[in-house]
Amino acid sequence: MFTLPELPYTKTALEPFLSQETLTYHHDKHFNAYVEKLNSLIAGTEYEKLPLAEIIRKSAAEGSKGIFNNAGQVYNHDFYFKCFGRQADDTCPLKHAKLKELIEASFAGSDDFRTKATDAAVGNFGSGWTWLVEENGKIEILNYSNADNPLRDRPNAVPLLCIDVWEHAYYIDYRNDRKKYVTELLANVNWAFVASQLG
Numbered sequence: 001m002f003t004l005p006e007l008p009y010t011k012t013a014l015e016p017f018l019s020q021e022t023l024t025y026h027h028d029k030h031f032n033a034y035v036e037k038l039n040s041l042i043a044g045t046e047y048e049k050l051p052l053a054e055i056i057r058k059s060a061a062e063g064s065k066g067i068f069n070n071a072g073q074v075y076n077h078d079f080y081f082k083c084f085g086r087q088a089d090d091t092c093p094l095k096h097a098k099l100k101e102l103i104e105a106s107f108a109g110s111d112d113f114r115t116k117a118t119d120a121a122v123g124n125f126g127s128g129w130t131w132l133v134e135e136n137g138k139i140e141i142l143n144y145s146n147a148d149n150p151l152r153d154r155p156n157a158v159p160l161l162c163i164d165v166w167e168h169a170y171y172i173d174y175r176n177d178r179k180k181y182v183t184e185l186l187a188n189v190n191w192a193f194v195a196s197q198l199g
């Protein structure tokens, strides 16, 4: 059985770019609903004792869409909330040596990186997730729909950062302005967390 992870910061910690109201709905209502639904779907099945990543891969391979969707949303939301709540001086990924090396190997600098990540998230049609992953010394920006994520199709990639582009992630604070939401999100990334994913 899975439990709803606590947010790694208070519900007002991300204001003004994400309000207490957004975090209350997004974490306590939406994220919690995915946890509860996943638990109800796997109870008494062969999935029950598996780690989350294995549930995602097994349900994808077996076409168990309900389990896949809810397991994917649990993984995605847990990762998403950890990506923010940065330290005040942690404003640039280039401050972290490994990220600097990867960004410079993959993009024409950090502005190009931000622009491409923003454009991908804004252009991700419908509800879904934009992921940044590292593989073979390069950062890639990947768009996924619904609950999908790189655990399913990129087993050798290291997940670094995800952006929730479901409307429930931003509609209270930004209405339909997904670009402003994504821009603010990328200005408030916990780059120390992202860098820590590289080991």
Ligand code: MN
Binding pocket: 026, 030, 077, 164, 166, 168, 169
């Ligand atoms: Mn969400």
